[in-house]
Amino acid sequence: MKNGYRIFWTDHALNELKTTFDFINEHWTQREIKNLAQEIELVVELLSRSPKIFPESSSKKGIYKALVTPLNTIYFRVNGNSVEILSFFANRKNPSKLKAE
Numbered sequence: 167m168k169n170g171y172r173i174f175w176t177d178h179a180l181n182e183l184k185t186t187f188d189f190i191n192e193h194w195t196q197r198e199i200k201n202l203a204q205e206i207e208l209v210v211e212l213l214s215r216s217p218k219i220f221p222e223s224s225s226k227k228g229i230y231k232a233l234v235t236p237l238n239t240i241y242f243r244v245n246g247n248s249v250e251i252l253s254f255f256a257n258r259k260n261p262s263k264l265k266a267e
Contacts, residue, residue: 170214172248179240182254186238202235209234213242213249 175183183206190199209232212219223229223241229252232240241253 171217171244173210173214173251174248175251176253179251179254182256186254186256202238205234206240209240210251213240213251217242217244217249 187199190202194202213232217230220230220232220242223231228243230242230244232242234240234254237257239253239255239257240251241255242249242251244250
């Protein structure tokens, strides 16, 4: 990324993203899927430019959260010039299932 933060997805976050898309592919329209993909791209672009504009998690120091949609949140941490996406969390899940470490 030019003059920005490099974005890295953990395997855990990629698995959650895949699970989310598998689910919505069965239950949503292609238009809704495209809209979600665009929202993810927008948030990732913002992360690559200014990750600390997003709030820090109240329960985990050094972990930030970026709301993608009311149903999905990206949890991440900043390491030098990179952003590590730790979780693509479906907000309808039980919060105790969040693994963002």
